[in-house]
Amino acid sequence: MNARPDPDQATPAFAAHDHRACEARALDEAEGRLARQGGRMTPVRRRTLEILLESHRAMGAYEVLDRLAAEGFGRQPPVAYRALDFLVEHGLAHRLQRLNAFAACLHPGQDHAPAFLICRACDTLAELPAPPVHAALSDLAAETGFAVERATIEAVGLCPACAGAPA
Amino acid sequence: MNARPDPDQATPAFAAHDHRACEARALDEAEGRLARQGGRMTPVRRRTLEILLESHRAMGAYEVLDRLAAEGFGRQPPVAYRALDFLVEHGLAHRLQRLNAFAACLHPGQDHAPAFLICRACDTLAELPAPPVHAALSDLAAETGFAVERATIEAVGLCPACAGAPA
DNA sequence: GATTGACTTGTTATCATGTAACATGAAAGG
DNA sequence: CCTTTCATGTTACATGATAACAAGTCAATC
Numbered sequence: 001m002n003a004r005p006d007p008d009q010a011t012p013a014f015a016a017h018d019h020r021a022c023e024a025r026a027l028d029e030a031e032g033r034l035a036r037q038g039g040r041m042t043p044v045r046r047r048t049l050e051i052l053l054e055s056h057r058a059m060g061a062y063e064v065l066d067r068l069a070a071e072g073f074g075r076q077p078p079v080a081y082r083a084l085d086f087l088v089e090h091g092l093a094h095r096l097q098r099l100n101a102f103a104a105c106l107h108p109g110q111d112h113a114p115a116f117l118i119c120r121a122c123d124t125l126a127e128l129p130a131p132p133v134h135a136a137l138s139d140l141a142a143e144t145g146f147a148v149e150r151a152t153i154e155a156v157g158l159c160p161a162c163a164g165a166p167a
Numbered sequence: 168m169n170a171r172p173d174p175d176q177a178t179p180a181f182a183a184h185d186h187r188a189c190e191a192r193a194l195d196e197a198e199g200r201l202a203r204q205g206g207r208m209t210p211v212r213r214r215t216l217e218i219l220l221e222s223h224r225a226m227g228a229y230e231v232l233d234r235l236a237a238e239g240f241g242r243q244p245p246v247a248y249r250a251l252d253f254l255v256e257h258g259l260a261h262r263l264q265r266l267n268a269f270a271a272c273l274h275p276g277q278d279h280a281p282a283f284l285i286c287r288a289c290d291t292l293a294e295l296p297a298p299p300v301h302a303a304l305s306d307l308a309a310e311t312g313f314a315v316e317r318a319t320i321e322a323v324g325l326c327p328a329c330a331g332a333p334a
Numbered sequence: 335g336a337t338t339g340a341c342t343t344g345t346t347a348t349c350a351t352g353t354a355a356c357a358t359g360a361a362a363g364g
Numbered sequence: 365c366c367t368t369t370c371a372t373g374t375t376a377c378a379t380g381a382t383a384a385c386a387a388g389t390c391a392a393t394c
Contacts, residue, residue: 040390042342056291058283062379074344077381082343094281094294115304116225116263117313124223126311127261133303137282137322140297145327146284152321154263155304160312207361209371229350241373244352249372 023053030092039090044073048083052093115153121162190220197259206257211240215250216259225263282320288329 030049034041051067052059061080068083069075087093115130130153138148197216201208218234219226228247235250236242254260282297297320305315 040341044343056293058285058290058292060380076345078383079344081381091279094283112258114261115307116261117308117311117315118225119313120316123225125225125263126223126313128307128311130304130307133300133307136300136303137297137320140282140295140300141284141322141324144284144293144295145330146286146293146322147324147330148284148322149287149324150322152263152319152323153304154320155308155313155315155318157308157314157316163312163314207370211372227350228352243374245354246373248352 023050026053033092034090037090039086044068044079045083045086047071047073048080049087049092052087115155117159118154118156119159119162120156121158124159124161126159190217193220200259201257204257206253211235211246212250212253214238214240215247216254219254219260282322284326285321285323286326286329287323288325291326291328293326 027046027049031041033039047068048064051064061077061084064084065075065077065080068080073079084093084095088095113129113131113134115128115133117126117128119125133153134148134151137151137153141148194213194216198208200206214235215231218231228244228251231251232242232244232247235247240246251260251262255262280296280298280301282295282300284293284295286292300320301315301318304318304320308315
């Protein structure tokens with residue numbers, strides 16, 4: 001129930017902190033991680049990670065690309081996408097995803113706190129009422145002082161049918 | 168603990184069911200809802216909803232657009248987007264969102280079950296370790312027989328700073 | 335130290351997704 | 365009938381993402 005554990009561990013992003021150190025530590029860990037995993041930390045990749053680390057914000061690939069181009073790296077989309085993909089693959093960055101797709105609502109009217117289950121084999125989508133999950137999320141967020149207004153909860157996996165009969 | 172409550176209420180999407188009835192019921196409820204809310208159920212909108220209801224799948228806007236165009240409606244993107252937005256606004260469809268953006272990972276190495284908190288005012292993003300939320304989601308999913316492999320949990324709201332000093 | 339092979343970077347071209355801005359058309363209300 | 369409002373349609377563009385290919389780098393071996 002301690003809302004502020006070791007700041008080095010929990011890094012709330014909202015709290016005031018020594019960002020320079022925060023950045024340096026992440027870069028440091030990255031180097032170590034890559035050394036152990038055999039990945040190569042090249043200039044573009046390092047710079048890309050630094051750019052991402054500058055702010056506690058999610059950035060679009062093209063925003064990153066602009067920065068890279070301004071510093072003499074290639075100005076074509078693949079340059080940024082490749083560096084970003086590399087970082088994600090090695091656990092150094094996250095991709096915040098969106099499906100950009102629509103589905104009919106099967107529970108209109110009921111109070112809405114849905115979660116979505118998407119089968120990666122047959123693309124079937126199930127909408128579940130998920131108040132407990134939303135509650136768990138809101139509680140966690142509240143510990144950092146964040147007020148959740150809307151939440152997106154999507155799971156990818158295998159539906160019973162596809163799990164039973166893998167193609 | 169009943170894995171199969173009233174099928175009319177829980178509609179698992181994965182279970183065998185009378186889809187014709189399922190579709191009809193949703194359309195029916197939609198009409199009622201719009202009548203109460205004052206929304207207008209026009210031909211494009213109705214057709215769009217029907218298309219979405221045909222399958223338990225999420226569809227891309229351009230996929231819907233192709234269908235609409237083939238049936239004599241406009242063939243420009245806004246036609247589909249407007250109909251879909253309308254349905255979403257009136258609670259008749261969901262938009263499965265993802266941010267399509269990147270952020271540096273602040274907890275590399277730790278076992279990863281993160282949730283993201285995105286402040287809508289300052290765009291600051293916090294990454295939280297959220298095993299309880301993932302656990303709650305997996306438990307819920309397991310009740311339908313779905314095996315979660317990856318989950319995306321994103322919350323939009325106000326960070327403490329922006330909540331305290333609303334611009 | 336030359337050669338090979340894997341990997342990285344860069345390019346061009348194209349596709350997919352989403353929106354802004356404006357013109358026309360139908361419908362409800364006075 | 366006229367006005368206001370909302371729906372539909374268009375063109376044009378912004379943004380996000382990838383395929384396919386050419387060239388450079390680097391380490392390891394022969």
